[in-house]
Amino acid sequence: MEEGLALVVERKGKKRKRKRTREDRGRPFCQDPLDVLGRDLMLRVLNNLDARSLALCLVVSRTWNRVASSDLLWTSKCEELWCGKAHIPRLSLVRGISKLDAYSLSVMDGKRNRIMRDDLCDHVWEFHFTKAAPEYWRNLDPYWKGNGPPMHRYFHPDGSQTADPDDKVWGGHESCYSIVTSIIGEGKIREHYVRINRWRPLAVSRKQDWSWEMTNNLFCYSSIPDAYKEGGTGPLFLVM
Numbered sequence: 001m002e003e004g005l006a007l008v009v010e011r012k013g014k015k016r017k018r019k020r021t022r023e024d025r026g027r028p029f030c031q032d033p034l035d036v037l038g039r040d041l042m043l044r045v046l047n048n049l050d051a052r053s054l055a056l057c058l059v060v061s062r063t064w065n066r067v068a069s070s071d072l073l074w075t076s077k078c079e080e081l082w083c084g085k086a087h088i089p090r091l092s093l094v095r096g097i098s099k100l101d102a103y104s105l106s107v108m109d110g111k112r113n114r115i116m117r118d119d120l121c122d123h124v125w126e127f128h129f130t131k132a133a134p135e136y137w138r139n140l141d142p143y144w145k146g147n148g149p150p151m152h153r154y155f156h157p158d159g160s161q162t163a164d165p166d167d168k169v170w171g172g173h174e175s176c177y178s179i180v181t182s183i184i185g186e187g188k189i190r191e192h193y194v195r196i197n198r199w200r201p202l203a204v205s206r207k208q209d210w211s212w213e214m215t216n217n218l219f220c221y222s223s224i225p226d227a228y229k230e231g232g233t234g235p236l237f238l239v240m
Contacts, residue, residue: 074099086211086225090232120155122233123223
């Protein structure tokens with residue numbers, strides 16, 4: 001009796017094993033796409049991903065990281081990121097830096113609202129009076145009168161500021177500037193502005209195209225997009 005029962009159990013076990021084997025044959029065989037396609041084809045596949053999806057591929061494995069961090073992929077991603085931007089950060093264009101690092105540093109610098117001396121000196125600035133300024137000054141301003149090119153201002157490393165020779169508003173007077181930044185605990189900025197002479201402080205803001213704007217209730221400065229972006233602009237280190 002016991003021998004017969006054991007034989008029945010053994011036969012049922014074999015049937016289950018044969019059934020599992022047939023089911024396993026119908027399942028897709030899981031294998032790393034990188035092993036299947038090879039590096040060159042995988043680069044073509046990854047090149048179709050957006051930057052965020054491509055960045056996620058970096059943490060799949062060490063072999064995926066080596067492929068997904070290739071300059072062949074991130075060069076095009078940098079070009080897409082920089083397209084239409086007024087200023088490209090200098091620290092992302094350092095010779096020898098990887099394109100992945102260049103992309104990451106550009107994104108972080110593009111979120112920066114703290115202006116530095118290099119930012120002021122690297123750009124030509126368009127200047128105009130606001131609507132709240134006295135009418136006398138607005139009448140001298142081409143921005144309001146539409147009778148000529150906009151006024152320009154130039155910041156220099158020695159702390160001085162100049163204008164174009166034919167500027168009617170400038171008047172040839174001496175001008176100096178300073179950047180004021182107060183930081184509280186954990187590196188948080190409490191106050192940040194640019195002051196020119198003893199005039200009212202200029203609040204600093206950053207636009208979507210990474211250009212800068214400095215304003216008070218009387219006048220406004222806007223950084224003009226760079227004509228040549230080979231060397232980049234701004235500080236040669238990461239500022240938050």
